[in-house]
Amino acid sequence: xxxxxxxxxxxxxxxxxxxxxxxxxxxxxxxxxxxxxxxxxxxxxxxxxxxxxxxxxxxxxxxxxxxxxxxxxxxxxxxxxxxxxxxxxxxxxxxxxxxxxxxxxxxxxxxxxxxxxxxxxxxxxxxxxxxxxxxxxxxxxxxxxxxxxxxxxxxxxxxxxxxxxxxxxxxxxxxxxxxxxxxxxxxxxxxxxxxxxxxxxxxxxxxxxxxxxxxxxxxxxxxxxxxxxxxxxxxxxxxxxxxxxxxxxxxxxxxxxxxxxxxxxxxxxxxxxxxxxxxxxxxxxxxxxxxxxxxxxxxxxxxxxxxxxxxxxxxxxxxxxxxxxxxxxxxxxxxxxxxxxxxxxxxxxxxxxxxxxxxxxxxxxxxxxxxxxxxxxxxxxxxxxxxxxxxxxxxxxxxxxxxx
Amino acid sequence: xxxxxxxxxxxxxxxxxxxxxxxxxxxxxxxxxxxxxxxxxxxxxxxxxxxxxxxxxxxxxxxxxxxxxxxxxxxxxxxxxxxxxxxxxxxxxxxxxxxxxxxxxxxxxxxxxxxxxxxxxxxxxxxxxxxxxxxxxxxxxxxxxxxxxxxxxxxxxxxxxxxxxxxxxxxxxxxxxxxxxxxxxxxxxxxxxxxxxxxxxxxxxxxxxxxxxxxxxxxxxxxxxxxxxxxxxxxxxxxxxxxxxxxxxxxxxxxxxxxxxxxxxxxxxxxxxxxxxxxxxxxxxxxxxxxxxxxxxxxxxxxxxxxxxxxxxxxx
Numbered sequence: 001x002x003x004x005x006x007x008x009x010x011x012x013x014x015x016x017x018x019x020x021x022x023x024x025x026x027x028x029x030x031x032x033x034x035x036x037x038x039x040x041x042x043x044x045x046x047x048x049x050x051x052x053x054x055x056x057x058x059x060x061x062x063x064x065x066x067x068x069x070x071x072x073x074x075x076x077x078x079x080x081x082x083x084x085x086x087x088x089x090x091x092x093x094x095x096x097x098x099x100x101x102x103x104x105x106x107x108x109x110x111x112x113x114x115x116x117x118x119x120x121x122x123x124x125x126x127x128x129x130x131x132x133x134x135x136x137x138x139x140x141x142x143x144x145x146x147x148x149x150x151x152x153x154x155x156x157x158x159x160x161x162x163x164x165x166x167x168x169x170x171x172x173x174x175x176x177x178x179x180x181x182x183x184x185x186x187x188x189x190x191x192x193x194x195x196x197x198x199x200x201x202x203x204x205x206x207x208x209x210x211x212x213x214x215x216x217x218x219x220x221x222x223x224x225x226x227x228x229x230x231x232x233x234x235x236x237x238x239x240x241x242x243x244x245x246x247x248x249x250x251x252x253x254x255x256x257x258x259x260x261x262x263x264x265x266x267x268x269x270x271x272x273x274x275x276x277x278x279x280x281x282x283x284x285x286x287x288x289x290x291x292x293x294x295x296x297x298x299x300x301x302x303x304x305x306x307x308x309x310x311x312x313x314x315x316x317x318x319x320x321x322x323x324x325x326x327x328x329x330x331x332x333x334x335x336x337x338x339x340x341x342x343x344x345x346x347x348x349x350x351x352x353x354x355x356x357x358x359x360x361x362x363x364x365x366x367x368x369x370x371x372x373x374x375x376x377x378x379x380x381x382x383x384x385x386x387x388x389x390x391x392x393x394x395x396x397x398x399x400x401x402x403x404x
Numbered sequence: 405x406x407x408x409x410x411x412x413x414x415x416x417x418x419x420x421x422x423x424x425x426x427x428x429x430x431x432x433x434x435x436x437x438x439x440x441x442x443x444x445x446x447x448x449x450x451x452x453x454x455x456x457x458x459x460x461x462x463x464x465x466x467x468x469x470x471x472x473x474x475x476x477x478x479x480x481x482x483x484x485x486x487x488x489x490x491x492x493x494x495x496x497x498x499x500x501x502x503x504x505x506x507x508x509x510x511x512x513x514x515x516x517x518x519x520x521x522x523x524x525x526x527x528x529x530x531x532x533x534x535x536x537x538x539x540x541x542x543x544x545x546x547x548x549x550x551x552x553x554x555x556x557x558x559x560x561x562x563x564x565x566x567x568x569x570x571x572x573x574x575x576x577x578x579x580x581x582x583x584x585x586x587x588x589x590x591x592x593x594x595x596x597x598x599x600x601x602x603x604x605x606x607x608x609x610x611x612x613x614x615x616x617x618x619x620x621x622x623x624x625x626x627x628x629x630x631x632x633x634x635x636x637x638x639x640x641x642x643x644x645x646x647x648x649x650x651x652x653x654x655x656x657x658x659x660x661x662x663x664x665x666x667x668x669x670x671x672x673x674x675x676x677x678x679x680x681x682x683x684x685x686x687x688x689x690x691x692x693x694x695x696x697x698x699x700x701x702x703x704x705x706x707x708x709x710x711x712x713x714x715x716x717x718x719x720x
Contacts, residue, residue, distance in 0.1 A: 249610060257610055265610045270603045278596055279611040318611070 001026045001173040002047055002064065002142050007056035009042055016042040017053070018197035024142055024173040029164055031176045031188035034215055035236060035363075035400075039197040040177045041069070044144045047175075062141030067131045069146040073119045079130055080115040086134060108136045110163055125156040132160070136167060143167055144175040149183055150238075161187050179215070179236055181208045181401040212397035216365065226389055229352035232360040232372035233383065236400055240381035241361050245330045248359070252326060256319040260330035260361065262308070266315045269304025273314055276303050280318045292317040293343070309340030316347050324351045330361040345371060365396065406713050407663055407670075411677055414705035418698055425694050432688065439687020440680035446687070448570040452641060454679030456481070458578040459633035460657025461675050462585050463626045465666040469589060470622030471602035476514060476529025477630040478654025479536030480507035484631025485638040486543055489645050492561040499563050500577075500635050507631015508624040510536065515623040519616060525623070533654065541647050548645065557646035565640040572640030579672060581629060586668035598622055630654060652700075656682075659703040662710055678703065 002024040009017040017039045032040045045051045048064040073082050080101035101115035112129050149157045168174045178184050193201040193214045201214045249257055259265035274285035285299035292313045303314055333341040352358055362368050368375055375392040377384040377399035384399050422432035440450050460477045467474035487506030488499040517523040544556045565572040589595035601608040601618040609615050660678050664670035685699035
């Protein structure tokens with residue numbers, strides 16, 4: 001149905017997909033699993049022709065339908081109008097469009113009533129049904145669903161699975177991208193595990209624990225020295241970490257806060273280093289630039305023109321200098337090189353040595369195990385019990401994938 | 405540099421527009437320059453026009469710096485003048501203070517609606533302009549109408565700004581206001597928080613800034629400056645209120661502030677440029693019979709050139 005050979009794709013320095021070969025077969029439900037950033041979506045966007053690979057070949061027979069994780073619907077339009085966007089051009093009354101919509105919906109076997117309702121009135125579950133209808137209506141030979149259940153209730157997920165099975169039984173190759181292992185085990189005929197851009201496992205039957213072990217890239221650093229004052233919250237991004245951090249901020253205004261999205265929530269790019277520092281500390285900016293070894297022309301350089309690592313150092317200087325009792329550090333090393341990462345870790349350890357309590361939110365397990373003496377997992381907004389690194393080592397993968 | 409380029413480009417385009425009227429561009433440019441800075445009389449006229457423009461320009465600069473889109477300078481200008489005429493019997497200082505207070509309160513209606521129901525201030529401030537215009541109309545036809553009730557206008561204000569030659573002392577007040585605004589924005593912690601909020605409200609919040617409080621303060625300050633502009637125009641130039649009292653100074657303040665890249669000190673130069681444009685356009689109407697609307701055309705050209713070259717955004 002569709003064959004990918006030797007596919008490689010880079011985004012800047014990041015090797016998103018690394019020499020992947022994969023065949024999609026008609027009539028089969030293939031689950032593509034892996035952590036965030038493992039390359040699942042990128043690989044499938046290449047399969048669908050949305051991205052061009054840097055290397056490799058694609059053999060495609062027929063239409064590829066892609067249901068994206070984020071809705072691509074016109075929210076001011078009705079269901080019928082959204083479906084009509086795929087229709088060939090002709091004059092048609094609204095009533096005709098609604099009749100056509102009803103026929104299209106009936107043909108897919110998905111239940112969605114009231115084609116004259118506007119999309120913004122629909123529930124999230126209904127919107128995802130509409131996306132699915134749009135994709136199936138084109139009668140694709142390959143149907144790709146990117147994390148379709150992340151917004152669905154269990155009943156809605158069950159409905160979705162029934163539709164997937166029927167579509168597959170009609171000869172379509174169905175790809176189910178997910179990191180929820182119970183669902184994967186329930187629905188998939190074949191499972192492909194990706195990690196850091198590579199396919200690391202391809203299997204037809206496996207236990208959830210084995211799968212979790214393959215999916216999560218458990219770090220094998222030999223010498224950890226977890227810090228007693230650092231607690232880590234790990235989890236796949238999008239499981240409520242951002243909301244947790246914002247709640248923490250509002251409840252602890254006195255804390256030192258390193259937000260996860262540096263450029264959006266952390267620094268003020270248009271202002272100088274001195275001005276950014278002055279928002280939280282009265283100390284001499286030139287001195288802080290020296291202490292935090294920020295590479296800059298001087299205190300008046302705009303923070304937006306610094307490298308990511310140096311922006312993060314400005315943020316650390318602003319938040320950590322002088323007053324540390326409680327620190328929230330969310331993804332503090334995201335996008336940083338090895339040297340800058342080491343600097344951030346060192347700063348956090350130092351703060352811990354001074355008796356500061358540190359809460360580290362990270363999706364980088366390496367980071368969690370390197371720094372934290374206590375680890376919790378966040379899944380769908382809920383925190384697990386704290387675990388020692390030894391216990392966490394055994395259980396983190398399963399907990400992150402939603403297994404209890 | 406771009407700012408000067410935009411100013412020059414607008415003058416060139418203005419001159420070329422003479423071709424539409426069948427005149428020579430050089431002649432038009434000559435009249436424009438001569439009529440705005442060519443004589444002592446012309447310079448005085450330019451300075452008089454610059455004073456309200458400087459204050460409404462500052463009003464816009466302070467608000468935009470804080471990320472608040474106050475388009476309501478015109479309405480705040482009007483209520484400032486109304487407050488000034490009512491309180492002028494208590495003396496000059498009282499009238500000026502009242503004008504600032506009135507402008508601040510008028511602008512704060514928009515803030516309240518933003519905080520209460522998240523109503524965008526771009527819309528509410530502009531709608532409050534129309535409300536203010538009608539309030540003025542009612543005042544000069546009703547409670548504030550002159551004794552004898554002959555024309556829709558008020559009596560002469562009981563206080564007036566002292567004259568410095570042909571120019572009133574409001575010029576000094578306006579310059580003092582721009583220095584004060586600069587000091588506040590660039591030399592105080594409050595100004596730092598205000599600008600941080602304007603650049604990136606999310607990051608400001610993470611840095612512990614009360615973003616709503618910044619909004620309230622910026623809007624009040626911005627309204628006070630526009631109200632003061634109205635008070636000074638009344639106490640220094642017109643001395644009484646009438647229906648057509650506001651002639652667009654509130655809106656022109658946006659052009660003034662954008663040309664100055666929202667910098668309080670640059671606003672002085674920018675207001676003089678637009679003041680000169682307006683005075684020169686008056687001369688065009690008198691001697692060449694070309695509509696003084698070319699001044700508005702000039703403002704539009706400046707803004708368009710600035711937007712085209714992407715330099716209207718706040719920069720330090």
